[in-house]
Amino acid sequence: MSESKILSLCATCSKENAKYRCGNCKKSWYCSQECQKADWKSHKPKCNYDAEKLISLVIVKGEEVWEQKVPRVETDPTNGWIPCKITEMIGVPVMVKRWASYTQIPSSEKGIFLMVDPITGLAGPEWQQGCGIIAFARKDRTDMTVQLFWDLYSYIFHLMDYYTDDGFNYNQFRQRKLNYESFRVYQEEEHRLQEEFRQLNPAL
Structure with missing residues (x-):
């Protein structure tokens, strides 16, 4: 994950001001590593697709x-x-x-x-x-x-x-x-x- 100042909603819990985003596809934002891990199962297929295309x-x-x-x-x-x-x-x-x-x-x-x-x-x-x-x-x-x-x-x-x-x-x-x-x-x-x-x- 990489930090950013852009204010976004966490893809897992929908909290505002998520500070991190997926380092692979750069599209999904998270408020913590725990939220990213929790979302990985549903996010993985789309993430791999974006990286490939x-x-x-x-x-x-x-x-x-x-x-x-x-x-x-x-x-x-x-x-x-x-x-x-x-x-x-x-x-x-x-x-x-x-x-x-x-x-x-x-x-x-x-x-x-x-x-x-x-x-x-x-x-x-x-x-x-x-x-x-x-x-x-x-x-x-x-x-x-x-x-x-x-x-x-x-x-x-x-x-x-x-x-x-x-x-x-x-x-x-x-x-x-x-x-x-x-x-x-x-x-x-x-x-x-x-x-x-x-x-x-x-x-x-």
């Missing part, structure tokens, strides 16, 4: 990036999703889909960086000219979070320096950088630096 994916619209819950069926890999090549190579398979192909919306660096070709370091022209609203989902159909999106984006941004090197050797680059271990080392270091920044700048 909803999934988080990341939406990118221009410079905006946010998480959105959608029916799990929306992430069916056969329904217009295509793989992000670099994320597959570094061990975090992600798919992308044009959520709304509005050509008046300009292309966004934040979206197309995950679409770069691992050999050339460039995204195809279809992602560079008004790619519209796009969505990213994990290929294993678990939750795709904004934090993971930024981790992948940041790592691929970091890789771009290698492509501009005059002595670029793709085979060496693939072995050294396009793997899960290299991504995890970078990810852990980034998280450490972010935490240090938050501690030094608590007001931000």
